[in-house]
Amino acid sequence: MSATATAISPLAPAAFPDMAAVGGLRLGTAAAGIRYSGRPDVMLAELAPGTAVAGVFTQSLCTAAPVDWCRHALAVGAGRGRAIIVNSGNANAFTGAAGYRAAEHTAASVAAVLGAPVHEVLVASTGVIGENLPVDRIDAALPELVAGLSAPDRQVWKAAAGAIGTTDTFPKGASAPVAGSSAHVAGIAKGSGMIAPDMATMLAFVFTDLATDARTAQECLAASVEQSFNRITVDSDTSTSDTVLLAATGASQHRADQHTAAFQDALDEVMLDLAHQIVRDGEGASKFVAVTVTGAADDDAARAIARAVADSPLVKTALAASDANWGRIVAAVGKAGQRADRDRLSIWIGDEQCAGHGVPHPGYSEERATEHLLRDEIKLRIDVGVGHGKGTIWTCDLTHGYIDINAGYRT
Amino acid sequence: MSATATAISPLAPAAFPDMAAVGGLRLGTAAAGIRYSGRPDVMLAELAPGTAVAGVFTQSLCTAAPVDWCRHALAVGAGRGRAIIVNSGNANAFTGAAGYRAAEHTAASVAAVLGAPVHEVLVASTGVIGENLPVDRIDAALPELVAGLSAPDRQVWKAAAGAIGTTDTFPKGASAPVAGSSAHVAGIAKGSGMIAPDMATMLAFVFTDLATDARTAQECLAASVEQSFNRITVDSDTSTSDTVLLAATGASQHRADQHTAAFQDALDEVMLDLAHQIVRDGEGASKFVAVTVTGAADDDAARAIARAVADSPLVKTALAASDANWGRIVAAVGKAGQRADRDRLSIWIGDEQCAGHGVPHPGYSEERATEHLLRDEIKLRIDVGVGHGKGTIWTCDLTHGYIDINAGYRT
DSSP: OGGGGOOOOTTSOSSOOOOOOOTTEEEEEEOOOSSOSSSOOEEEEEEOTTOEEEEEEOOOSSOOHHHHHHHHHHHHTTTBOSEEEEEEEEOOOSOHHHHHHHHHHHHHHHHHHHTOOGGGEEEEEEEESSSOOOHHHHHHHHHHHHHTOBOOOHHHHHHHHHHTOSSOSSOEEEEEEOTTSSOEEEEEEEOSSTTOSSSOOOEEEEEEOSBOOHHHHHHHHHHHHHHTGGGEESSSOOOSOOEEEEEEOOTTOOBGGGSHHHHHHHHHHHHHHHHHHHHHTOTTOOOEEEEEEEEESSHHHHHHHHHHHHHOHHHHHHHHTTOOOTHHHHHHHHHSOSOOOGGGOEEEETTEEEEETTEEOTTOOHHHHHHHHTSSEEEEEEEOSSSSEEEEEEEEOOOHHHHHHHHHTTO | OGGGGOOOOTTSOSSOOOOOOOTTEEEEEEOOOSSOSSSOOEEEEEEOTTOEEEEEEOOOSSOOHHHHHHHHHHHHTTTBOSEEEEEEEEOOOSOHHHHHHHHHHHHHHHHHHHTOOGGGEEEEEEEESSSOOOHHHHHHHHHHHHHTOBOOOHHHHHHHHHHTOSSOSSOEEEEEEOTTSSOEEEEEEEOSSTTOSSSOOOEEEEEEOSBOOHHHHHHHHHHHHHHTGGGEESSSOOOSOOEEEEEEOOTTOOBGGGSHHHHHHHHHHHHHHHHHHHHHTOTTOOOEEEEEEEEESSHHHHHHHHHHHHHOHHHHHHHHTTOOOTHHHHHHHHHSOSOOOGGGOEEEETTEEEEETTEEOTTOOHHHHHHHHTSSEEEEEEEOSSSSEEEEEEEEOOOHHHHHHHHHTTO
């Protein structure tokens, strides 16, 4: 499809990274022809027996069927997982009872081939909304998918990341060692809008060969999502299908509870890297932007204010134009609904202070601010002068490219 | 300035309307050269002694100085008003203590010329943020402004509406008789984004020659704002300066409390008309869109869901492209944070039902839906299937024009 042939984002990393071969994990891909032709569109992750799986899902009230299935399966299966199957091209969202049966059917097909309980197979789908998932095509691709399973090297990881992508312009992967052990954390993600065109969804699948129980995995994952995927925004839209799964195979023989801090660090590093890559692939993005708020009532308030700035179309269009229009930042802070002292408000673009204590900063140089804004990585800082809360939200600018992709896609 | 020379919005009314000559009111304009040259940029409304004034202001926590002044003056003056002075070109926002003194100074200058108490002069400013208001230029224009005061006919109203505009592409006015009396309600407004570029602000000034006390005026105005300006959105951004003032001169000798329903009706009609005109002048707008939600838990929930749809960049870009991409509406409903039953959700584009009871509607014709979307007035309806709450939000689409205006303005 033409929309998937979009040029690679100017903010993309130079290359797909080197990735660890996480023990207890095999990956495979196949071209099932669900919607795309001529490219892999199904990814299977086979997990060693005893793998613990944790999941964090969209807060949307109109969840897609695979999200409902995963929540059910994780509850019934007590967080054990033997496989994750993911398709692109069809989100299996807004498909009613038939959609749930399709998700369950896919899980059952994979379970039968791998000899696993059905509740230990997790399912994710991303693509068009409101069309029935052609489960027969996934069934037909299963033999090839299973035959091709292999321990993941860089190319296998890259193929897996490619198979789950929709309007993504580059495959997203990240990997980190768990300090003091031979274990690793590695994962892949897709997404190029909080919800890409009809191609809904942000998905991430992260794996480790540490051993852990499901409850610890869930706690670590939830904490990490809070520091990563919950801190990015492309266009303030939320998908019906957002899914992040963490699978801990235990193949390294190291236990997470003996490496708690190191594991959380590695997990956070991988998750933040993947989250940043999603922003870097934001639809039409030409700038990667970090909005940091300090001096807020608490950290939640700081994040809410940073998000209001990061979601403001007027701020985002000014950034696209490298326009040091900090009045729009004032307006965005004002609408955030959080405590801020207008008369102590200070704003920096890069290192250049634009405003201080509620008035334009005496030494402010618009030229120096513009110089910073002409880069493709931008930092904004706002001190709201009421407390010690702080937080950062990452976003991208709003350009003609966003309109092109989203207004032009189906026409 | 070039941005003000933008072509008239394709959604503009055919002509500035006929407007009633509200008794007890005189209007004047002058070119003070605050930022623009060669066009009137100050408007003075002189109100008969005894006029009651009510005000509704931005919910922003970073209010502009004129908003602070108006709140103070209305409290001290107990809702009596002798004049309203408005300038365009400079918002007197983020100007610290000097900004408040500038607003107070302007009120005092007008009060001195008209022989009125300073607290009976209301002030509003719209334009760039973070620059000091050149009060001397307003002072210098005052004699001309006062000499030119006249009872408002259509041309006078139109000139007043023009003087308060910034990036507006057409002057906005509306007028309605109060049924069963000889009184009228008439008003003007400006705004073409919830906050236009650096040109902040939505302003509206509405007048009636009914007699009423300030408290009744405030209640009627608050109720009317709730049904009009609080139901529109262009880009989800909120200005530091949003101001709506209602002045009741009493010149008709009719009393509002004897025409309560008729007065509220006329006020609502004028306010909704002005609010719609602001949406019709939305930056880059090519479609006027009504989003109606039914079946919500209550009316507030309905409006919140309608607002989530109306603010969704993905919905707005699809509308710009006349793309019947109703999956984006599902996603927007899901993120609204209000009760909705995914499996009872129904969606209509115009009269064409796209989805019903959580699945695509069997008889749905994308062709007929697209036909409706090709018009410049679009209706979307969403039934969320949980209760009897309903509500409508009016908005416009998101086009390349929005990016042009907002990313190109200062560069």
